[in-house]
Amino acid sequence: MILGLETSCDETAAAVVTDDGRVLSSVVASQAELHADYGGVVPELASRRHLELVAPVVREALRAAGCELAAIERVAVTQGPGLVGALLVGLSAAKAIAWARRLPLVPVDHLQGHVASLYLGEAPVEPPFVCLLASGGHTLLLAVRARGASERLGTTLDDAAGEAFDKGARLLGLDYPGGAALDALARAGDPGAYRFPVARVPGLDFSFSGLKTSLLYKVRELAPEEIASRRSDLAASYQHAIVRALVQRLRQAAEQAGLERIAVVGGVAANSELRAALPEAAFAPFAYCTDNAAMIASAARYAPALAYPSYLGLDAYASAA
Ligand code: KG4
Numbered sequence: 076m077i078l079g080l081e082t083s084c085d086e087t088a089a090a091v092v093t094d095d096g097r098v099l100s101s102v103v104a105s106q107a108e109l110h111a112d113y114g115g116v117v118p119e120l121a122s123r124r125h126l127e128l129v130a131p132v133v134r135e136a137l138r139a140a141g142c143e144l145a146a147i148e149r150v151a152v153t154q155g156p157g158l159v160g161a162l163l164v165g166l167s168a169a170k171a172i173a174w175a176r177r178l179p180l181v182p183v184d185h186l187q188g189h190v191a192s193l194y195l196g197e198a199p200v201e202p203p204f205v206c207l208l209a210s211g212g213h214t215l216l217l218a219v220r221a222r223g224a225s226e227r228l229g230t231t232l233d234d235a236a237g238e239a240f241d242k243g244a245r246l247l248g249l250d251y252p253g254g255a256a257l258d259a260l261a262r263a264g265d266p267g268a269y270r271f272p273v274a275r276v277p278g279l280d281f282s283f284s285g286l287k288t289s290l291l292y293k294v295r296e297l298a299p300e301e302i303a304s305r306r307s308d309l310a311a312s313y314q315h316a317i318v319r320a321l322v323q324r325l326r327q328a329a330e331q332a333g334l335e336r337i338a339v340v341g342g343v344a345a346n347s348e349l350r351a352a353l354p355e356a357a358f359a360p361f362a363y364c365t366d367n368a369a370m371i372a373s374a375a376r377y378a379p380a381l382a383y384p385s386y387l388g389l390d391a392y393a394s395a396a
């Protein structure tokens with residue numbers, strides 16, 4: 076049995092997962108409300124909240140799984156990328172738990188964690204496949220040839236896809252993080268009402284920063300009454316532009332890598348238009364799209380474990396290598 080911990084951003088999460096990928100518990104305490112007033116995650120506030128929540132969340136994960144700490148055989152934890160102060164809380168807690176019971180510790184890359192969310196649930200996805208990882212912090216195209224082994228095909232040159240959703244949502248007056256609210260608002264709108272261009276960059280990379288600027292200009296250009304009456308059209312058109320760019324690049328990547336199967340993970344994988352636009356794709360189970368610790372424990376099944384006590388000096392890292 077693996078105990079997983081995740082504290083890379085604004086979710087404090089712990090989970091118990093078996094070696095064959097059954098999720099016995101997955102507890103996620105979101106801090107979204109804490110940061111909503113600031114329109115984004117405030118790193119220092121996030122670290123402090125993680126510190127308050129990490130022990131109760133681990134306790135709750137063990138209780139919900141119906142297992143004692145004594146039954147845990149490995150501890151898995153997100154080492155990076157993320158907010159360093161936030162990561163250090165989870166990493167220190169994981170070290171302490173592992174050290175106290177002389178267990179091995181598995182440091183997990185957060186991005187590999189998102190990919191490993193595909194190996195949980197009723198219908199796990201088997202490599203090889205091309206994977207789109209689209210979250211608040213990352214937009215990546217990966218060729219996954221085996222569980223635990225992936226190669227980067229493309230990434231964003233500026234904003235992440237989730238960030239584009241969040242910034243657009245903010246311009247439309249929705250609270251942070253606005254991705255899911257924009258998705259809901261867009262359902263009542265016409266995706267063809269406005270044209271928002273997505274920059275075409277060479278290769279398999281993305282660029283979303285211009286898109287947010289064009290929404291900003293559009294919002295400035297419209298009269299307040301028109302914005303109010305056309306909010307859902309604006310949301311639908313804006314969302315459509317992001318989804319179109321993601322789908323285009325993903326299909327192109329699959330072709331170039333010679334991989335038939337495609338998969339989507341990360342918070343943006345929860346988007347309803349993206350799901351509808353890719354009927355052939357495998358999506359991470361809904362509950363494991365946004366940050367959680369079950370995916371971290373899942374990834375630990377395919378990553379090397381460090382023996383007690385060699386992990387005590389382990390450090391967190393902020394950005395992807
Ligand atoms: O994976 P995640 O929890 O965090 C990171 O690792 O960054 O992703 C969070 C992101 C946020 O930007 C949020 O707005 C977006 O995922 N998101 C969505 C939806 N649900 C969450 N974006 C579009 N449509 C959704 N339904």
Ligand code: ZN
Binds near residue numbers: 185341365366
């Ligand atoms: Zn994430």
